[in-house]
Amino acid sequence: MAKIQAIRGTKDILPDELQYWEFIHNKISNLLECANYQEIRTPIFESSDLYDRGIGKHTDIVNKEMYRFHDRSNRDITLRPEGTAGIVRAFIENKMSYHQNLQRLWYSGPMFRYERPQNGRQRQFHQLGIEFIGSLDARADSEVIHLAISIFNSLNLTDLKLDINSIGKIEDRSIYQAKLQDYLQQYYDDLDPDSKKRLINNPIRILDSKNTNTQRILSEAPKISNFLSLESQKHFDAVCNYLKLLDISYNINNNLVRGLDYYNDTAFEIKTLTSKGQDTVCGGGRYDNLIEQLGGIETPAVGCAIGLERLLLLAKEKIELPNKYIDFYIATQGEKANEAGMKIMNVLHQQLFKIEIDVSTSNFGKQIKQANKKGAIACIIIGNKEVEQGLVSIKWMSTQQQESMTIMQFEHSISYLKKKILFYKSINSY
Structure with missing residues (x-):
């Protein structure tokens, strides 16, 4: 097809x-x-x-x-x-x-x-x-x-x-168009096809012709400035x-x-x-x-x-475009971790953070590489271990520093997270 x-x-x-x-x-x-x-x-x-x-x-x-x-x-x-x-x-x-x-x-x-x-x-x-x-x-x-x-x-x-x-x-152009028409009529056979058509209905548009020969004819034509x-x-x-x-x-x-x-x-x-x-x-x-x-x-x-x-x-x-970045990249592994990741995504969306959630089944190493590729300031990591302990791990990509907090602490740490994001943006020229 x-x-x-x-x-x-x-x-x-x-x-x-x-x-x-x-x-x-x-x-x-x-x-x-x-x-x-x-x-x-x-x-x-x-x-x-x-x-x-x-x-x-x-x-x-x-x-x-x-x-x-x-x-x-x-x-x-x-x-x-x-x-x-x-x-x-x-x-x-x-x-x-x-x-x-x-x-x-x-x-x-x-x-x-x-x-x-x-x-x-x-x-x-x-x-x-x-x-x-x-x-x-x-x-x-x-x-x-x-x-x-x-x-x-x-x-x-x-x-x-x-x-x-x-x-x-309009009155100026009416007088001018009549004079222009009279002038161009004597060169009718030398005008380009479009200008011949315009000569009857819209002669002033001939001035805009791109045809070299027509422009040569126009060089001696009456000027509208003399009719203002x-x-x-x-x-x-x-x-x-x-x-x-x-x-x-x-x-x-x-x-x-x-x-x-x-x-x-x-x-x-x-x-x-x-x-x-x-x-x-x-x-x-x-x-x-x-x-x-x-x-x-x-x-x-x-x-x-x-x-x-x-x-x-x-x-x-x-144009120098600003560097591409996202605030948080969410990496998860396992069904329960995926569910926790969706909840975290919802919290961050409501706070207008720029985020992306990894929906592949890749290992954490590959997901973190993707976070780097996307210009993520931080990668949120949730695996089986984190789910069991009710924790969220946050890896700050430029320093490789990692911290953990409970999901409840995470939800109540929005102002802290915003300050950290602003700090890393400033030092990395995002």
């Missing part, structure tokens, strides 16, 4: 690898907690209309990449391809603005896009997002960028480049000024537009200069119209998302 394998574009995260994921997650969550951002969790599937209206019908995500299906009630459902639209839906539905005008939120979880799998990009992938909802102030944009940079710095990733641009407001309203230009100048004050270097990239229709004004990407596959590790911008567009009241917002697979590729070799 043929083996059943993981679907192409999905990947198991095994326990050894998961340690790195948890290390990164803990680092980031601590950093965001210090900035007073609250975690939010939304469902991994939503009504497809959320993404049609939010991301835009003419985007690659909606047209080519969404995992879209009808459920048994014939509802049009999509596995979330990104996080912001779901956060906005939750913000509106749960009337979050009634409780607090400003919402600083973050999320982390799996997303789904049907793309060609490659290193750092899977069809089920993970994103961490930061959303600042409720402020038009340029300081909000700068805060989100600052936090993203801080996340990379906290993982010792400094070989990065921040690209930033202003894509203006005074308000948009003033906002962008303020963001750049705050970034300078925060000592964050940036590069103004006139062709940076991002792949989602809901952005306006500030758009940015953080790229690695030591690329391992995809070089963009973070992208975001301002989306002042999205909340109103999805049925809420007019509310400005800005945010970004970091691809965790790409982040892990960059950070893994710089």
Whole structure:
């Protein structure tokens, strides 16, 4: 019978690898907690209309990449391809603005896009997002960028480049897109196939083309910076000024537009200069119209998302994981000893010690070797002799010192055991 394998574009995260994921997650969550951002969790599937209206019908995500299906009630459902639209839906539905005008939120979880799998990009992938909802102030944009940079710095990733641009407001882009369309129409035959399709419905997305010839044509194209309203230009100048004050270097990239229709004004990407596959590790911008567009009241917002697979590729070799250890390894021999061991296990579990019980039938020598291998601070030994005498033997692994006590004494010696565990942790750098 043929083996059943993981679907192409999905990947198991095994326990050894998961340690790195948890290390990164803990680092980031601590950093965001210090900035007073609250975690939010939304469902991994939503009504497809959320993404049609939010991301835009003419985007690659909606047209080519969404995992879209009808459920048994014939509802049009999509596995979330990104996080912001779901956060906005939750913000509106749960009337979050009634409780607090400003919402600083973050999320982390799996997303789904049907793309060609490659290193750092899977069809089920993970994103961490930061959303600042409720402020038009340029300081909000700068805060989100600052936090993203801080996340990379906290993982010792400094070989990065921040690209930033202003894509203006809808009115600015409408005028600009008409001018861009006119310019590109004369080069229609020289454009790549994707750009030809975009020329009618979404010409601004051509700026993001990776085709060398199309980029050569674009070098002489009108720049969106020449079509910004005074308000948009003033906002962008303020963001750049705050970034300078925060000592964050940036590069103004006139062709940076991002792949989602809901952005306006500030758009940015953080790229690695030591690329391992995809070089963009973070992208975001301002989306002042999205909340109103999805049925809420007019509310400005800005945010970004970091691809965790790409982040892990960059950070893994710089991460020093703490040593693995367990507090107690329980070694038993004989039926009565096994029963006593289970009772001891229960006592230790209730006190939140980290433990493992040996369920093999190996001799004590082999079980103690396993205790060493698992990084046990102490090995609890219970054999026939101990059962007869109602005793428990504790072997402190680093010093090989051994002590005995009755089971009743053991149950009443929890504070003593905690102190001993802390002592051995400190001297052995656990």
